Amino acid sequence: MSEEVGKRKSLELPIPIDDVKMPAVLKETLVKRKIAELFPVQRAMVDALFSGTSGQISCNSRRDIAILSPTGSGKTLSYIIPLIMGIQTDLEVLQAIVVAPTRLLAAQVLEEMVKFLPRCNVSNGTNAHRAHALVLTPGKLVDLLPTLSPTHLRFLVFDEADRLMAESYFSWLRQLDGWLPAWADATPANRTRRQMRRIVVSATLTDAHVSRLGLRMHISVQPYGTGCQVPATIAESMVECEYDSEKLHALKAVLNEPDMKRVVIFVSQRDAVSRLAAELATTFPNAKDATRGLKSGDKSDMIIVTSDGLTRGIDFDSYHVVQYDAPTHQQTYVHRIGRTGRAYERGRAVTLATKKQMRGALGVIRKVSRTGEIAMRHWDSESMCVVDADKKA
Ligand SMILES: Nc1ncnc2c1ncn2[C@@H]1O[C@H](COP(=O)(O)OP(=O)(O)OP(=O)(O)O)[C@@H](O)[C@H]1O
Numbered sequence: 085m086s087e088e089v090g091k092r093k094s095l096e097l098p099i100p101i102d103d104v105k106m107p108a109v110l111k112e113t114l115v116k117r118k119i120a121e122l123f124p125v126q127r128a129m130v131d132a133l134f135s136g137t138s139g140q141i142s143c144n145s146r147r148d149i150a151i152l153s154p155t156g157s158g159k160t161l162s163y164i165i166p167l168i169m170g171i172q173t174d175l176e177v178l179q180a181i182v183v184a185p186t187r188l189l190a191a192q193v194l195e196e197m198v199k200f201l202p203r204c205n206v207s208n209g210t211n212a213h214r215a216h217a218l219v220l221t222p223g224k225l226v227d228l229l230p231t232l233s234p235t236h237l238r239f240l241v242f243d244e245a246d247r248l249m250a251e252s253y254f255s256w257l258r259q260l261d262g263w264l265p266a267w268a269d270a271t272p273a274n275r276t277r278r279q280m281r282r283i284v285v286s287a288t289l290t291d292a293h294v295s296r297l298g299l300r301m302h303i304s305v306q307p308y309g310t311g312c313q314v315p316a317t318i319a320e321s322m323v324e325c326e327y328d329s330e331k332l333h334a335l336k337a338v339l340n341e342p343d344m345k346r347v348v349i350f351v352s353q354r355d356a357v358s359r360l361a362a363e364l365a366t367t368f369p370n371a372k373d374a375t376r377g378l379k380s381g382d383k384s385d386m387i388i389v390t391s392d393g394l395t396r397g398i399d400f401d402s403y404h405v406v407q408y409d410a411p412t413h414q415q416t417y418v419h420r421i422g423r424t425g426r427a428y429e430r431g432r433a434v435t436l437a438t439k440k441q442m443r444g445a446l447g448v449i450r451k452v453s454r455t456g457e458i459a460m461r462h463w464d465s466e467s468m469c470v471v472d473a474d475k476k477a
Pocket residue numbers: 119120121122123126153154155156157158159160161286287396397398399422423426427
């Protein structure tokens with residue numbers, strides 16, 4: 085990456101929009117949607133796009149944009165900002181495509197786009213020929229490609245880009261590349277006004293992903309210095325169990341703790357979700373199995389049992405997170421506990437691990453924990469309680 089924007093300390097907190105230099109039309113749109121402050125990643129985007137320009141997205145060498153910022157930090161609005169300024173509503177042609185890995189996430193993003201782009205025709209693929217912008221999964225996009233024209237495409241956004249580039253998804257990228265015309269990748273010297281920007285978005289994108297996409301990355305909006313970190317507002321703790329068979333008891337004890345109203349529980353295997361949800365439902369009638377379908381607007385006092393693929397990027401309302409199966413990868417941990425502590429709110433994440441798993445899990449967690457403070461507890465099979473170990477990891 086040749087240039088990075090937004091590593092200053094002062095960028096770590098939301099800032100009133102009146103304190104950010106931006107085009108009047110953008111400010112008006114944000115105020116209408118009741119946005120009073122810009123989150124750091126959004127402020128960095130505005131700075132990157134508009135500093136030194138008067139409301140136009142600059143047509144200089146800064147073209148592709150990588151948005152690397154922690155979970156819940158407002159990346160969606162940050163990539164909608166260039167769309168607000170760049171889509172010409174008087175032209176009834178396709179100008180933006182946003183790709184998201186799941187239908188649930190695509191639906192959530194579509195809702196946001198409709199909110200901030202009221203004069204645009206934003207579609208999930210239905211009547212795609214009339215859309216200014218499409219928000220869809222790779223599968224749906226590949227189905228539609230033969231019917232779409234790339235001629236006026238100005239923005240191609242990959243939300244949760246690292247997930248989109250996982251092996252199982254890889255062939256769709258080749259098909260998309262085959263559909264894009266040569267000018268999409270023109271060098272700065274021979275680019276025209278029709279240039280296309282690729283915007284890749286993730287809390288856990290690495291340089292390897294970027295080079296795999298073949299991007300000539302020019303701007304990285306990365307307020308915290310590295311994207312792969314958990315938000316500092318999340319209180320992290322671990323509960324150690326002697327044996328695997330004790331974990332269900334420990335989980336129920338954790339769920340009975342005060343304020344554990346909105347909880348999302350992660351297991352590693354998708355086929356274990358229903359089993360655990362059914363076991364919990366005998367004690368907690370509000371336990372819900374995510375494999376049976378969730379809506380992005382699900383905000384009631386539920387205990388949602390899910391696995392990693394199902395809820396990546398989903399914006400739940402103030403959920404606590406419990407990891408029933410300890411994570412073995414940093415990315416997994418970051419995305420799981422990122423379902424809480426969103427939008428700079430406080431959150432709580434509890435990880436269950438057997439004695440055997442403890443060392444490995446702590447190794448993973450310490451690498452991405454921002455505060456480094458992990459409260460340690462253990463399951464006491466005599467008192468049948470989770471007991472404070474009275475020590476910090
Ligand atoms: N400027 C803002 N003011 C108030 N709320 C905001 C602002 N920007 C975003 N939000 C809210 O913050 C929450 C998290 O935003 P968003 O879903 O974009 O996070 P994200 O960075 O994409 O997270 P993830 O990596 O988990 O997908 C959402 O509820 C969103 O509406």
